[in-house]
Structures are given as C-alpha cells and as structure tokens.
Amino acid sequence: MRRIKLPVHIAFIMDGNGRWAKRRFRPRAFGHRAGVQNMTKICTHAFKLGVRIVTVYALSTENLSRPKEELDELFDLIRTYFGKKRDKLLEMQVKINVLGDISVLPEDVQRDILEVTEETAVFSEGLFNICINYGARQEIVRAVNAAVSYGRFVDEASFKDLLSTSGVPDPDLIIRTGGEVRLSNFLLYQAAYSELYFSKKMWPEFSKRDLERAVENYSARDRRYGNVKES
Ligand code: IPE
Ligand code: IPE
Numbered sequence: 460m461r462r463i464k465l466p467v468h469i470a471f472i473m474d475g476n477g478r479w480a481k482r483r484f485r486p487r488a489f490g491h492r493a494g495v496q497n498m499t500k501i502c503t504h505a506f507k508l509g510v511r512i513v514t515v516y517a518l519s520t521e522n523l524s525r526p527k528e529e530l531d532e533l534f535d536l537i538r539t540y541f542g543k544k545r546d547k548l549l550e551m552q553v554k555i556n557v558l559g560d561i562s563v564l565p566e567d568v569q570r571d572i573l574e575v576t577e578e579t580a581v582f583s584e585g586l587f588n589i590c591i592n593y594g595a596r597q598e599i600v601r602a603v604n605a606a607v608s609y610g611r612f613v614d615e616a617s618f619k620d621l622l623s624t625s626g627v628p629d630p631d632l633i634i635r636t637g638g639e640v641r642l643s644n645f646l647l648y649q650a651a652y653s654e655l656y657f658s659k660k661m662w663p664e665f666s667k668r669d670l671e672r673a674v675e676n677y678s679a680r681d682r683r684y685g686n687v688k689e690s
C-alpha cells in the first residue's frame with residue numbers, strides 16, 4: 460500500500476454472515492463461523508498496517524432477540540474463541556477488551572473472557588475491543604445513570620469517561636460490510652466525527668485488499684470537524 464494517512468482507530472460492523480451462508484445454501488451458523496475466522500484475519504492485517512486500535516461489533520443487544528438456535532451457535536462461538544481457540548486471539552499480541560453486558564453469557568465463558576483480557580493486558584502496542592451484547596443507547600443511558608448516582612453534572616470529557624470506551628480515542632473510520640447503510644446502535648456517541656465506509660461485500664468475504672481500499676479511501680478524505688478547510 461502506498462504511503463497514506465492511517466486511521467488510529469478502525470471499528471468494524473461485521474455484517475452479512477447469514478446472507479453469505481444462505482447464498483452457499485448453508486446454515487447461518489456456517490456464516491458466523493466463517494465470520495469469526497475472517498475477524499482475526501482482517502484485524503491482524505489492520506494492526507499490521509499500523510492501525511493501533513480495532514473495535515469489532517460481534518453481537519448487538521438487539522441480536523439477543525434472534526431465535527434461540529442461532530443464539531446458541533453464537534454463544535458457542537464466543538465460548539470457543541475465548542476458550543479452546545484462545546490462541547487465535549493471543550497470537551494477535553494486542554490487548555483485548557470486551558465491551559457490552561456479558562452477564563448474559565454463561566459464567567464459565569465470562570471467566571474465560573476475563574482471563575483473556577488479563578492475559579493480554581501486557582500488550583501495550585495495540586488494543587482490540589470486541590463488542591458483545593453491546594448497544595450504544597444502553598451504554599449512554601448507563602453513563603447518565605452513573606453520573607446521576609454520583610450526583611454530579613458532566614462535561615464532554617467526564618461523560619466520555621463513563622462510557623465503555625473510556626480512555627480510548629473515538630473511531631476515525633467505521634467500516635460496515637453487508638450492504639446496509641446504517642449504524643444499528645453501534646458507538647453512537649463516539650461516532651460523532653467518524654468517517655463512515657460501507658462495503659457491499661458480506662463480512663466473511665471482506666478481504667485484506669478490501670480493508671486496504673477502505674483505508675486508502677479514508678486517507679483521501681478531508682476531515683473538517685465543522686471548521687473551514689485550510690488552504
Ligand atoms: C452479522 O451477520 C453477525 C451478527 C449480527 C451476529 P448477520 O447474522 O446479521 O448476517 P445477515 O445480515 O443476516 O446476513
Ligand atoms: C449489526 O448487524 C450488528 C452486528 C454486526 C453485530 P445486524 O444485522 O444486527 O443489524 P440490522 O438488524 O441489519 O440493523
């Protein structure tokens with residue numbers, strides 16, 4: 460890739476697993492399995508390009524209303540990747556953090572998640588946030604309630620500290636695969652000035668080259684933050 464302006468933080472809405480599988484006459488779970496494999500591949504590539512923070516939307520709060528059969532498959536995948544296949548995550552050599560309400564997961568899976576976050580805390584070069592049962596509105600409401608319970612007014616800086624992304628710079632680039640052009644309750648507060656990129660590719664088929672294209676596209680953008688363009 461030619462020299463370009465890199466985003467510090469990329470967030471992915473990894474959408475399209477189900478449709479990708481359906482097109483291959485396979486069950487949706489087959490798509491989710493391929494999706495998780497692609498997650499480690501694409502995120503590893505992002506870090507290799509020099510991106511420092513990667514956040515992925517793995518499961519939204521609203522996804523919990525999917526049929527039990529599909530949820531069982533998704534929870535199984537989470538169990539596997541934080542358990543038996545933990546090495547796939549550890550190999551990335553970045554600090555892993557899980558955002559969202561994981562109290563819905565079985566206790567042993569919650570313990571595994573905690574172990575992985577503790578084991579990877581030593582890696583300071585990169586940060587990999589995995590959003591599980593995450594919803595931005597819920598996150599904002601929780602932050603407001605926290606402020607109220609402390610009995611204090613907030614400003615932008617102190618409010619940010621009450622969000623699950625406390626201490627993490629906002630995403631510079633949000634990439635959504637799967638062809639839908641919406642945020643689906645992802646990082647609504649943090650995305651205020653994020654650059655958005657939508658790909659028609661389904662998540663399991665989103666390639667390293669596709670990521671590079673998205674980053675090149677980002678690099679050519681002019682981020683004005685409401686100001687006027689410098690000459
Ligand atoms: C994204 O893929 C993964 C999750 C939301 C868990 P989908 O499961 O939404 O796949 P499509 O959008 O139905 O193709
Ligand atoms: C967004 O995808 C959530 C994740 C990718 C985890 P959805 O498939 O749930 O979003 P909608 O329903 O199309 O908005």
Ligand code: MG
Binds near residue numbers: 474475476637
């Ligand atoms: Mg979807």
